[in-house]
Amino acid sequence: MSSTSSTTTTTGAAEGTRLTLEIWHPDCWGLQATEAVDAGLLVHTVHRTLDETIKGHFTAYADTTARLDEFVAFVDDSPLTYSTVELGQRPTGTAPDPGNVTRELFVEYDPEHSISDTLVSHGFIHDASVRVEAGAEHWPVFVAGGRAEVRDRLDTIRAETDAEISISSVAPAAADSAERFDRTDRLTPRQRDAFELACERNYYAWPRETSARELAAELGVSKTTLLEHLRTAEAKLLNPDGDMD
Known part of the structure; x- marks a missing residue:
């Protein structure tokens, strides 16, 4: 979920809107894991492998080590994941961790169980790390177009993926996305x-x-x-x- 610069006019003013989408969709290991265990995920980056699977870099977090161990075990045992690799501690000097206990993970899974490609194909550009908690994904995105067009695109995504999608926040395109999202993600x-x-x-x-x-x-x-x-x-x-x- 790499960041993409927003569209600008010739005068440098940003066009479009920044939204936070709250999403549930079927057959998602992250949604199932955060619904079953009181823990959460930050999604940093994802990429396709040569085998056409997806590998993603995540921060898993919880209130206690025992709860985090339970969460990681659930993800590793999920039939929707291929592999789970623990990366150790976050490097010094990076953004603060979101929970009392955290763990860096690489998780490999099938792209069929991700909504990322569908969002991008309809013009919703990832704007910051995605947060997954309590069976819901919170997607900070940038999107160009008017309100009616954005609503139509969301309706199309709902129909294509059987997803439940709501808009939990709206901000101008020029808003500071890092400040809006990263602080509460801590x-x-x-x-x-x-x-x-x-x-x-x-x-x-x-x-x-x-x-x-x-x-x-x-x-x-x-x-x-x-x-x-x-x-x-x-x-x-x-x-x-x-x-x-």
Whole structure:
């Protein structure tokens, strides 16, 4: 899922729109794995092999090592994958890891079980790393064309792939895609849920309009767990290098 520069006019102004598509499609090992195990994936790059399979580079992440081990085992045992290779730790100096525990993977699988080629063939250009969580793929894409044309293209993709596709965010083409996507990708699903709920309920307002106890009750967790999720999310979002010191 390599990045592609956006279309520009002769004056340098970007044309088109940046979208985040939330996608489910049949027979996808990543969707099945993240639905079965409380863990997630970041999709960095994919390429076709000489054998016409796909090899992709992924970051798998979870809250605990045991949960991550369970996730990797599920992917490796899936009938939809050919091989799973662990690459070790992310090289120093790269973007911060998204979860408490992470692992770099190469996974080989059949292109028939990917929606990537279909999106590209209809003009949706990958704009940042794809995030897969809780049985849904979140695709940051750039697309040229008017709204009616974009809707028609999405309807065609749905019909061709039996996919469920919704638009979860829209931004102008000139928006900074790295800032929009990478910061929230540093959070685990539980951290993201806690932080977004706290923002929605004006927990960070002064005076506060809700309490940690009320937020915890709404999420169905203890107050201690809620505060730990918020503390970790705040540290990841506020520190540009992702350090937790």
